[in-house]
Amino acid sequence: MIRADLEAKIFSGEWPPGTQIPFEEDLAAGYGCSRMTVNKVLTQLVAAGVIERRRKAGSFVRRPHSHSAVLEIVDIRREVEALGLAYHFEVVRSAVRPLAAADEARLALPAGAPILEITCRHFAARQPFCLEDRIISLDAVPEAAEMDFSDLSPGAWLVSRIPWSSAEHRIRAAGADVREAAALLIDAGTPCLVIERRTYDQDRPITHVRLTYPGDGHEMIARFAPNGA
Structure with a gap:
């Protein structure tokens, strides 16, 4: 009891x-x-x-502690529910705009190409679990501009809607800036795990996402074998 x-x-x-x-x-x-x-x-x-x-x-x-496989595109909802916690997400902001020069490092598109920029917060119970900052190529996925993402998160929707042939991951540690800290309810400068991922359909860029997790609540796991094994 x-x-x-x-x-x-x-x-x-x-x-x-x-x-x-x-x-x-x-x-x-x-x-x-x-x-x-x-x-x-x-x-x-x-x-x-x-x-x-x-x-x-x-x-x-304790803060919920989860892990992801480095070489997989993991659904955040599944991560949270695997911890036995209730999941929900909210769209913080969403805007259609032209790709700026500063975005070209995130998604290999020409300046001025139409993109959807969207920010979401993912929750485990009532606690912020992850901050998602994403841009989506509207040349590749034009219907994304009409989505309100009230029922399905952008990542889950893209996986169900658009086939992808390759992905690139970049994983790093970084201190939370003021915006990230406010969104995740942590102090500015708190160590975070940042996962950046680009996905492609053949050579066509689809999306770039930056996922920021409080560093004490997430870890990455990789499985590999020797060449020829």
């Missing part, structure tokens, strides 16, 4: 990542049980990766 109740508060977002769990003696008094019983429950939650204990500070809700 105690564990189920604490997990409900955490997984519903009532206690978001970083929330301090009440002290053992307070929980014991609230549930009318021994402190030893509460300690056992908290130990189980630590082992499950739900909370963490900090020496001399107490217990805190």
